[in-house]
Amino acid sequence: MIIISLIVIIVSVYLLSIITDEYFIVSLDEISKKLRLPNNVAGASLMAMGSSAPELSIAIFALFAAGGANSDVGIGAIVGSAIFNILVITGVSAVANPAHISWRVITRDILMYSVGVGMLLFTIFDGAVTLTEAVSYLLVYAVYLLILYKWDTYVKDTDVIGIVEDAVEKERCCSDIYHRITAILSSGIGFLTGNARKSYLRAFFVSIAFVALISYALAESAVAFAEAIQVPAVVVALTVLAAGTSVPDMFASIAVAKQGRGDMAVANAVGSNIFDILVGLGLPWLLAITMGAGAVHIDTAGLWSSALLLFGTVILLFIFLLTKLRLSRWEGWALLGIYVAYVAYIWIGSVQSTP
DSSP states (O other), X not given: OHHHHHXXXXXXXXXXXXXXXXXXXXXXXXXXXXTTOOHHHHIIIIIHHHHTXXXXXXXXXXXXXXXXXXXXXXXXXXXXXXXXXXXXXXXXXXXXXXXXXXXXXXXXXXXXXXHHHHHHHHHHHHTEXXXXXXXXXXXXXXXXXXXXXXXXXXXXXXXXXXHHHHHHHHHHHTOHHHHHHHHHHHHHHHHHXXXXXXXXXXXXXXXXXXXXXXXXXXXXXXXXXXXXXXXXXXXXXXXXXXXXXXXXXXXXXXXXXHTTOXXXXXXXXXXXXXXXXXXXXXXXXXXXXXXXXOSEEOOHHHHHHHHHHHHHHHHHHHHHHTTTTEEXXXXXXXXXXXXXXXXXXXXXXXXXXXX
């Protein structure tokens, strides 16, 4: 059972990376162009939704499946993904190439991210999510989008999506076997989605169906894997699921950093976290409450330490970025070291607490 569930997790993550990168995000890019959205608004809304779709889907399924018994799996996947994005994605990007960070990342994105993390800590503190709290998450994200729209008159953004797509393609070509297998699977998926650039609406809806189906399998296999190795499911969500769903973004960020755009890698990691926390948690909670579940209860014991670490990463990243607005290699290694220590702490703690 351990091997089967682990294989399902690996294959599901791999398929999700293909669907989101090559079809879902591409279709969302076309939709944003048709809506004439500014690049930074499109990146923070539609593109963030594309890259965070697996975490969002897992959160929704975990909240409603088995009467909400495994709701912490969804929350754990999002919190763990946020920690992975800050510590690992920004860490490996800095190691690949030290990043010079613009003031907008600090004054806009990190401050808004801090607000989101603060709201999460407040919500977890009492162990229950009310309708007011769920709505406030989405309202704060709406304010963030408004800030981005106004910011567009001041900041000239490049076409982030195109750069990231090119970077991912170049990174994939480095492994011929991986590229061939991916090409075969992609062509099969493309038969159902159609050309993501031309038939973007078809690709959009088919991709959503694929992401939902695979995320359901991923959430179920994570619970089965946790039961098989006798650890809390939230531990698997915080580490295995979180890292798995974020690995494609990590490869893209490394490629972008090698091109000398490390600031973009940091900005994308922070922006993705803002979406994950405010929408990835706020939307499932709102759906559950409005559908008659009442207040959503959270296992604070399994998430409190990770949420505190998430708050700590905000402070640490802010301090690092204040050093001449530059994220150096040694700071990148420090972030990676903290993540390794965090994973070890989570797993060792879960083993010791198992009767």
